[in-house]
Amino acid sequence: MNTAPHPDKPTLLMAEDEEDTASLLKFLLERAGYRIVHAPDGLQAQQLIDTMAPPSLVLLDIMLPHMSGLQLLPYIRNKPDWQRVPIIMLTADSSEHDIQQALATGANDYMVKPFNPRELTARLSRFLKIAA
Amino acid sequence: MTAVTDHTLSQSMIDVGWLATVTIHGLILFLLGWTLIIRRLRVSTDRRRQQMMTVWRPILAQSVIEAPDTLPPIHPRDRVLFLYVWNHLQESIKGESSDELCAVIRRTGMDRVVRHYLAKGTLRQQLLAIVTLGHLKDPSVWPHLVDLAHDANAFRSLEAARALVRIDTPRAIPVLVPLISQRADWSPLKVLAILQGAGDEHVAHALGEAAVQADPLIAARLLRFLASTRSHRALPLIRPLLDRQPLHEDVLAGCLSLFGQCSDPRDLPIVRQYSAHPTWFIRVQAATALGKMGVEEDSAILIGLLNDVHWWVRYRAAEALSVLPTMTDEKLSLLVQTLPPGEERHILTPFVAKRFEESLPRATGLSAA
Numbered sequence: 233m234n235t236a237p238h239p240d241k242p243t244l245l246m247a248e249d250e251e252d253t254a255s256l257l258k259f260l261l262e263r264a265g266y267r268i269v270h271a272p273d274g275l276q277a278q279q280l281i282d283t284m285a286p287p288s289l290v291l292l293d294i295m296l297p298h299m300s301g302l303q304l305l306p307y308i309r310n311k312p313d314w315q316r317v318p319i320i321m322l323t324a325d326s327s328e329h330d331i332q333q334a335l336a337t338g339a340n341d342y343m344v345k346p347f348n349p350r351e352l353t354a355r356l357s358r359f360l361k362i363a364a
Numbered sequence: 365m366t367a368v369t370d371h372t373l374s375q376s377m378i379d380v381g382w383l384a385t386v387t388i389h390g391l392i393l394f395l396l397g398w399t400l401i402i403r404r405l406r407v408s409t410d411r412r413r414q415q416m417m418t419v420w421r422p423i424l425a426q427s428v429i430e431a432p433d434t435l436p437p438i439h440p441r442d443r444v445l446f447l448y449v450w451n452h453l454q455e456s457i458k459g460e461s462s463d464e465l466c467a468v469i470r471r472t473g474m475d476r477v478v479r480h481y482l483a484k485g486t487l488r489q490q491l492l493a494i495v496t497l498g499h500l501k502d503p504s505v506w507p508h509l510v511d512l513a514h515d516a517n518a519f520r521s522l523e524a525a526r527a528l529v530r531i532d533t534p535r536a537i538p539v540l541v542p543l544i545s546q547r548a549d550w551s552p553l554k555v556l557a558i559l560q561g562a563g564d565e566h567v568a569h570a571l572g573e574a575a576v577q578a579d580p581l582i583a584a585r586l587l588r589f590l591a592s593t594r595s596h597r598a599l600p601l602i603r604p605l606l607d608r609q610p611l612h613e614d615v616l617a618g619c620l621s622l623f624g625q626c627s628d629p630r631d632l633p634i635v636r637q638y639s640a641h642p643t644w645f646i647r648v649q650a651a652t653a654l655g656k657m658g659v660e661e662d663s664a665i666l667i668g669l670l671n672d673v674h675w676w677v678r679y680r681a682a683e684a685l686s687v688l689p690t691m692t693d694e695k696l697s698l699l700v701q702t703l704p705p706g707e708e709r710h711i712l713t714p715f716v717a718k719r720f721e722e723s724l725p726r727a728t729g730l731s732a733a
Binding site: 250251252253255256258259260263333345346347348349350351 | 421422424425426428429449452453455456457458459460461722
């Protein structure tokens with residue numbers, strides 16, 4: 233997998249295990265001009281975090297196999313280069329406790345599935361503008 | 365004579381043994397062949413499914429924005445798989461993208477297929493058809509879905525009720541609420557999901573009205589569902605229930621649960637009053653409600669309940685104290701220190717630990733940000 237930063241396109245690390253959702257997100261985000269690095273589970277996401285340069289944004293599913301999004305969050309925030317990377321959590325339900333915990337542990341925003349594709353891309357662009 | 369008999373007997377045993385050996389070997393060969401055939405079929409099915417997904421997954425993803433001009437045909441063997449993927453995608457998105465996906469179903473002619481499944485399919489096909497038609501918001505199948513919502517099979521009836529809500533929520537509520545009252549076999553979690561999908565503006569008043577008119581046990585069930593909506597709309601209908609004589613204890617417990625979830629300060633004096641009720645599960649509900657809506661002075665009531673004779677009351681009182689809106693970490697630490705060693709302190713300790721455990725990442729997260 234090519235994880236080298238692209239000079240023109242912002243890179244987005246997406247950790248999502250459901251193939252259909254991942255395929256949909258990949259299509260939507262590539263169409264919106266992002267380069268996607270996809271991790272289908274928590275462990276692969278952790279390996280990518282260890283090896284790749286900090287992306288422009290992280291899209292993190294809360295429920296991931298092997299290592300949950302909530303466990304990955306502090307791992308990301310403890311890496312000096314990754315501390316300012318915006319992180320958006322994806323959650324399958326509006327579990328208030330999970331959302332509160334995610335926001336308290338360093339997530340910048342969250343989206344509840346089912347999501348509106350246009351709203352998702354709009355939120356991502358807002359974070360990228362802020363980061364820029 | 366005896367020798368001849370022995371010889372015949374041993375010959376018969378040899379024949380039986382030979383026959384058994386041949387039969388066993390034949391069976392083994394048959395099973396081996398059958399296993400190979402099944403394996404081959406499985407591999408070929410998996411390959412076909414994979415090919416189908418490779419073709420359709422990007423098309424469906426693209427269709428969320430705008431479907432391509434030409435769509436590939438769907439082989440009859442792949443229809444069920446296609447519907448699974450389509451429905452999964454439908455349930456991952458909301459907004460106008462859902463309509464774009466519905467256009468794909470119509471353009472591929474799958475809408476006719478699902479209507480056929482609804483009328484003559486197996487249970488699996490029928491369930492898929494019900495869910496799909498709900499997403500398609502097809503009003504032409506309304507009478508059929510109403511019939512299916514009354515079906516004896518809980519899966520079929522629940523999915524039909526959910527599809528009715530998706531097609532036309534205000535029209536579905538008069539069908540749905542009596543069914544929720546009657547169907548004790550419906551999974552409460554599934555019912556909650558349907559109610560959430562319908563939105564509390566549609567269901568709260570109807571559920572409240574039904575609860576007021578229902579028998580106590582059904583009313584209690586409806587009140588529990590109503591509490592989960594956290595809607596204030598039904599409160600004016602429900603409050604007069606407490607004036608009824610005799611007041612069924614299950615109904616009272618349901619009302620207290622609703623008051624706690626809605627946390628309207630006007631209900632606080634009633635909740636406090638029932639914290640001293642002689643029935644233990646009423647005191648449990650009162651303690652839980654106080655934890656959600658109580659004020660500073662309610663900590664004294666909850667501390668008193670830490671001495672209750674019933675364990676569940678003590679447990680919920682301790683939990684309520686730890687989540688009381690006016691409670692701070694400092695006040696809670698002080699409270700634990702001032703309680704005498706024994707049951708009161710013992711039952712509160714895990715909740716204090718949980719509260720501090722939860723506040724720890726909050727503090728870490730804030731410092732990281």
